Amino acid sequence: MREKILFLVPYLSGHGGTETVLTKVLTSEKIAQSYDCQAFFTAGTDNSEWFSAFSEKITGSQRCGKIAALLRTLQVLRRFQGTKIICLSSKPLYLAWLARRLFSKTYKIYSWIHFSLFDEETVKPKLLKYADYHLAISTGIKQQLERLGVPAEHIFVIYNPIERHQEVVERDPQRLHLGYIGRIELEKQKNLAGMLAALKLLQQPFTMDFYGAGVDFERLQAYLKQHQGDFRGTFNLKGWVTNPWQQLKEMDALLLSSNYEGFPMVILEAISRGVPSISYDCPTGPADIIIDGVNGYLTAMTPAALAEKITLLAQHKDNFTPATLKDSLAKFYVDNYERRFVAALQENES
Template sequence: MHVGFFSGDITRSGGTENVSVMIANRLVAHDGYEVSFVSLFEERPEPFFAINSKIRRFALYPTAVHGIRHYADTCRRLRNVIRAHRIDVLVDIDGILDMYSLPIRRGTGVKVISWEHFNYHQNPDVPYRKITRRWAARSADAIVTLTQADKKLYEEHLRIRRRIYAIPNPMRVPPTGGDYDLDSRMIVSAGRLTYQKGFDLLIDVASEVLPAHPDWQWVVLGDGEDREALERKTIDEGLEGRLIFRGRVTDMDEYYRHASMFVLTSRFEGLPMVLLEAKAHRIPIIGFDCETGPSDIVTDGVNGYLIPCFDTERMSMSVEELITNPRKRSDMASHALDDAERFDMDTIIRSWIQVLNEVTQ
């Protein structure tokens, strides 16, 4: 079976690309599976996340384009790749890509799986996600959500004609182990610097917490279009040198290993990979309890704190509590992996193989 993962640009460094590469790398190791990545375009010569050498990559365009402005041509190019390389199943790793894959099902016979990485209520970047979700409900061979809560939202709001599954993202086992660093004075956050991730709210929290703790530092990993505005706000709040936007880094594990806690300020999520990575490194987590995602990973009061959405005062108090209570941090770290088996890669790959087998029967 030839499985193609369809991406906007698989060379990017986001969580969607991360989990897609993880699943593809593991799938290609199974007998009977050929795996490829198909991107609208690739801005970088090499992907941020290492892709197995057995996996081929195809780009529909040689340079960055807005596919919707070349809609008919994009569908034609995708159809040509599907036919030329005999792709049996196309997994759209962003639901917005359904607009290109669903029209070519009939002419190619390819099976289409729509993989939701946000949640039903969120339409980041483009408002016509609402349209593609309804289209997928009618025409996709399967829909995969990241959480049972989001699966339920789909079932409540759409008339699903095919199968819908909830498969979580896998938790990557850190390359090296080690004990929780109780002496750390570094708070870590990570993600693309966009409105979704709420780093403007993070600065508000940092401005309440850091001035009282001059020996502590807060590091944000990741890049994005809001970086300049966020760094300007950081300076305005007098946090220069205390709250540091580090940009894209290739050694995130090193930061996780030496983090005292991980803080998530997202306005919405699917199932955030950064929380799974923090969990894998046994770091206490504090995050806004947005509609889907954090509550699947964090047990409030056990391995972290879930904060009512956008209550920066409450979040500041929780960060302050962990800063001043190392025993609490240590206790939460000891419970980080209590339910980790739900995110085991072998279990998740078996679920994906089940989906692939069922859509091709």
């Protein structure tokens, strides 16, 4: 008989990398051979489209207030008859621990946090002590957990999965063609202000495509209109696109100037389609994916360093062959990820 696992999921917009990874896990036939996976939204969601294909595995999708969320989560935990609780945010860890004591449960509690532990305001590091084990999506998060005093044998680095893609995004034969895909946020996590400062330093003509929406979309529009003369390039603001990779015809490099990440899926998405990535070496994730000179470049977290690597790639962009880029992601492809995920959960079952 398959073991039952319950994922406790915080509010998700439906458009991010966490949703992509959770979808892969809940729909995986390989994982389903060993585990009966269900997910409960502790605070509901406003977007049910992204899990419509596997809605039978989802409960708690209706939005509710904090008190109602607390009470219904405790009720779900009281009724749960499985062996593992996996929490995608830090706050439910304490509830899972408390319910285990109150209701005499024997399940094991895992954390599975998708952001840098010390940079994302929704992550409360002090609550991580209530987990028995930890699924780390990057080596950086593993190191952060060890700094919090978690024994190394209680941490399992599983990364995040990516599908193998046959298609290849072509290089632009006319000029340097750059792109960004993600939330439009000038400061805070995504730090597009740092990217814009780097683009100002470029000496060659370029095209820069922004795919995404966010609180700063109109600010970005206004800034580019006001400062267009400061750049040697042109900008295309595409807005929110459900699948930008279906629209993209040409891109020489994907850019990321985040102050922090968890494990940036967009880098995997780009490299798996033959597009090298240039990213700040921020906590955490990019350093696990990018191999300098093979599938992109890591840079110091300054606009000058980012501009330097963009220029270097522009001079050698034909050296980044699609086959080499795709091969560099071998350990992240879904089949290898599924084996790693199952192995991590089975490690402490004996």
